[in-house]
Each structure stands twice: as C-alpha cells, then as structure tokens.
Amino acid sequence: MTQPSFDLTTEPWLPIIRHGSLQQVGLRELFSTAHDIADLAIPVPPAASGIWRILYAITARITGLDDTNLDFNTWSRRRNDLITSSSGFDPQVVDAYFDRWASRFDLFHPERPWLQDPRLKTQCKNDAGVNKLVFSRSNGNNQVWFDHHHDHKLDPLPPSEAAWHLVAQLYYGAPGGCSTREVDGLRKDDTQAGPLRGTLSFHPVGETLFQSLLAGLVHPGNLRTHRGGQEDLAPWEMDTLPDPLGSPPIPGGFVSALTNRARHAILLTPDQSGSHVLGARLTWAFRADASKVEDPYLIHHVAGPGDLHARPASNHRALWRDLDALVADGTDTRRARRPRVLLQSSSLPLAVLDALRVRAFGFDQGRGAKDYGWFVAITPPILKWAQERDPEMARGIARTRLAAEESQRQLSRTLREAWKDFTRQSDKSEGPWVSVATSRYWPRAERVFWQILNERRFDEAGMTFSRIASEVYDEITDTACRSPRGAHAVYTRRHLLFPSPSKSRARATTGGSK
DSSP states (O other): OOOOOOOOTOOOOOOEEEEEEEEEOOHHHHHHGGGOOOOOOOHHHHHHHHHHHHHHHHHHHHTTTTTTTTTTHHHHHHHHHHOOOSSOOOOHHHHHHHTTTGGGGBOOOSOOOOOOOOOOOHHHHOOOOOOHHTSSOOOTTOOOSSSSBTTOOOOOBHHHHHHHHHHHHHHHHEEEEEEEEETTTEEEEEOOTTTTTBEEEEEEEOSSSSHHHHOOOOGGGGGOOOOOOOOOOOOOOOOOOOOTTTTOOOOOHHHHHHOOOOOEEEEEEEEEESSEEEEEEEESSSSSSSOOOOOTTEEEEEEEETTEEEEEEESSSSSSGHHHHHHHHHHHTTEEEOHHHGGGGGSHHHHHHHHHHEEEEEEEOSSSSEEEEEEEEOOOOOOOGGGTTTTHHHHHHHHHHHHHHHHHHHHHHHHHHHHHHTOOOSSSSSSSHHOOOOHHHHHHHHHHHHHHHHOOOOGGHHHHHHHHHHHHHHHEEEEEEGGGHHHHHHHHHHEEEEEEEEHHHHHHHHHOOO
C-alpha cells in the first residue's frame, strides 16, 4: 500500500495574490518569491492568523533574526538592511532550511506528520470526523446554520484546506469535551483552550509579502521566557514528541513562542491516495497548565505587574475603535498596551513604515465551545501616527474614540430611560430602541471619526458625536412622539444625551472605559 503524502514545501496550499491574480504556492516558492508576491489570501481568518505566525517563525530562521544574542540595535539594523533590499530572501538559504526539515513538512508522514501527533492512532481510537475539524461546519447535536454539513454528510477536504483548519484548531480550538485519549492508563476526554482563543490579532502589511514578513518580526530577546535551558524550537524541529503527561513546552524564544503553544493534539485521517482528508482525531495535548506568554500581535491590558489580559475580539466592535491602542500605550483605564510588533516597528525605515497598514484577524468566541463569528479588517497606513512620531495625533485619536463611545453610552442610557417612561415598565429590560440605535450610530460615528482625524479637529469631537446621537435618538423615537405620553417620555429624557461638563472633563482625564 502506498503511503499517502502531501509535502507542504512544494504542494500548492497557500493562496497568494501575485500580479493581480489569485494563485496557490508551497512554502519553498512562497519564500523564494516573497518579494514578488503582494499578499496572502487565506480565506479562513483563524487559519490565516496562525499561518502568519508560522511564517514569521520561518522568516526568523532563514534570516538569522532569531538570534537572541543580538542586541536590539544590531537586530534592527540587520532587519532594515534586509527589508530595503529588492532581491528578497536568499533562495539557497530557503532551500537549505526546507531540505533539512523536508520530512517534517509532510502533512501525512507516518512518524512525524506536520503539527500532528501520530501516537493518536493508538491513544485516541475515535475519529471525530472531518466536520469537527472545520469551525464553520456543524457536528454532533449542533444546529446546521451556515451550510448543509452534518454528521451524516461528511464531505472530505482537500489536503490544502485541511492544513488551514489544522492550524486554526491548534491556535483557536475550544476547551472542554473532546475525543478520549489514553496515555499510560490515564483516560481523559477534555482539553484546554487554544492559545489565541477569542482574541484580536494585529499584523503589519507591507507593499509585498517580503516586507510584511520582515515587519512582522520582533526582537527575540523580548520573548525569552524560559531560564531552564530549553531550546527555541518549532514543533517540526524537535527531535522527539512531547510527553502529554509532562509539562507543556515553555517557549525559549521567538520561534517556539509563535509555534509551540498548542493545547490540542490532532491527527488527520487521509484517504489511501492522500488526495482527501476524511476525518481527524482531535483531543488534549497536555494535562498541565501552560506558561503565560505575551503574544506580540495582541493588544494587552495590564491588570497588575505581570498580569496581562489579551483584548477579546467582538463581532460588534469595528476596528477603528481599537486604533488608539495601536498607536499609543495606556489610552484607557485598563492601561492598554500596544502589540509589541507595532511598538518595535518604529525602528523600520521611514519609507517602509509610512506605507505599512495593519490587518486584524478576529474570532469572537465564548468561554466554552461557542463560536460567534470571525472577521478581517485592515487600516490605512497609521504607524506614522504612533506616539513616538506624532504624540498630538496619538492623543487626538484616543480623545476622539473616547468621545464617540461616551456619546453612544449616553444615547443608550437615554433610550432605556425613555422606553421605561413610555411603557411604564419597571423591569430591567432595555427595550427595542437601544439595539436599533446602536446599529445606526456606529457607522455614522466611523465616518465622522476619520473626518476628524484627517482635519485634526479633536476639540470638536464631543459636540460632533453628541449631534449624531441626537439625530439617532430623534429617528428612533419618532413614532413614539405621535402620542402625548410618548412625546412626554422622549422629551423629558432627551437632556440625558448631553453629559455635564464636569463629567466630560473627568472622562477625558481618566481615559474613560470601554
């Protein structure tokens, strides 16, 4: 019987945009021609978020920018020399790296399949089915929402797509129930959440993929979290598989911090030819808790010394509302800290820095196994507004965002009170007006937000957003005003739209809250 194989270094599995057309390439071609590629085009955001981290790790390896002995200035100069070159990555170094680890990049290798645990073939007897691997597919007793896949319709995946969903599960997988895995007599059927679950991830985007990959690196010394001598290795670079009953690998540097923090163990089930993936075993990887690592692509909130919490993703929150936390630190009461990758981007050449945009990958997920939806958004070039280069603009962005959110809070509060007066209800229900008003307010506020930034009219932000809130309030309550009781409730509460000057000053001083 022929052993199925899918070599990720040569097989086309990564969608890219090159010369205006959509193509697919393997890892070797992607790195060898990165200077001629505009961007990645992976259609599954959680997969894209994880794959970017894997590509950053490989970039660090083939450029030598993974060297923790380099001080920051030397490291920055080396990166700048590379990013301003037109020749891209050295093809010989690219080939040497993938030649060394060629067998480890085979998706179906019998002993070391890429990012998988072959021991699951005996330790985890139940194949969960291919639908369990794909976030957007229904499985088990869950309702069918977005397509017609269910446990009686298990359409196989091509290996290229299976690789995307493998990565997505390793980074964003759910906690709780999973397939039973037995190791040395210990049988368990629950796992911990993936390291990026429910987060909002930010990545610099250059004019070429080559620029994007280099701009996405951070100094490896910042991520050296282990003092016990563990090497900084990706899973495919490790000589042995980790012990599921031992301590999870503690990142020893940049590469391991980005690639070796999975909490799930997965093994794909290919057909005999290797042309399709029919199922997957998906279970726990470790029983012990993992060490905390500051992911360099997340906004963190500082609750105390060493106590960091990543900002969660929300389907209901537009990207511009996080803009101030991308260009400055400490812009609200939660002491938001910029993603480290954007902080260190200030050392890039100005010609590169001024063209960099920022892409966000968000996956709105609950504490348990609930997934609400994912999204992708991209900013215009904003790093020229970083507090180190334009402190007035950075402060103005924060003030404008705070003013927009304060006006929305006042609008919601006013509508709740007016609804209670109108209906004479004493319960805590906010009524139907608030959700409709919110959906109308934020798109208008976003248009005004960018106008204020372009014209630097920060002092007018509060008044401008209050005017939008007033317009929305009048639209929402128009029908109620056709009765005397409704008109009385609406106009009696309308003054709440405008906070007192003292409260407005206090919020501007403290940074407000989200």
